[in-house]
Amino acid sequence: MNRTDTLFAALADPTRRAILARLAEGEAGVMELAEPFEISQPAVTRHLKVLEGAGLILRRAEGTRRPCCLNPDALGEIEAWCTRLRETFAANYDRLDTLLANLQRKDAP
Amino acid sequence: MNRTDTLFAALADPTRRAILARLAEGEAGVMELAEPFEISQPAVTRHLKVLEGAGLILRRAEGTRRPCCLNPDALGEIEAWCTRLRETFAANYDRLDTLLANLQRKDAP
């Protein structure tokens, strides 16, 4: 699994996206993050591990707590991927336009 | 699986992203898409089904062929999700800044 795979896969889970949305409002500990969901604490811990692996969150130790916070930088990679695809598409779309325009000009000189 | 799940999950696979990159350069049939990969034709057909389900590609029938083309609109949903998260984060980051600035002002009147 490469970096981009990991990123998109991390975001493909609704619980993980909800966790990110919660973290966008400020940092939180594991228990705090687990509270709104109906899943067990170990499950949340694993989701956090996935998010951390994807670079989407940062964690630190603070006594017995492990507060997480959002790392919005990781989103850049996804947005960049979308942009590249869009640009390639637009470039080839333009080329097609030009081609069609040229053909038309030849048809009716 | 909701719409956003489906979208991110579709993009989490490197073969599918490669297919999209290829389609950004122009439409192609199933065989044509399968050629650069070492996977079987049925495997490609299934990837295409996933991409179609996510709204990322459009297909039409043309005789015995089934040409696919990119639907860049679907990317908008992903970019919108990223933007929302970024904005929420920025808003709360600003609030924290303001809070800290106010505290400081009180400390040194």
Place this chain on the structure above:
DNA sequence: ATGTTATATAATTCTTATGTAATGTAAAGC
């Protein structure tokens, strides 16, 4: 009609993800 080409579907197998329950650990509080 029949063979060929392009693609879809089905059955099966393998791998990976996700969740739970139980247990371990480490810092805090008394």
Place this chain on the structure above:
DNA sequence: GCTTTACATTACATAAGAATTATATAACAT
């Protein structure tokens, strides 16, 4: 020192994803 709190880890069950082989369908060519 012992308990509590907050979290991690392990073991395990189940489910979802992705690939393959074999088979079906549908249009086109002859």
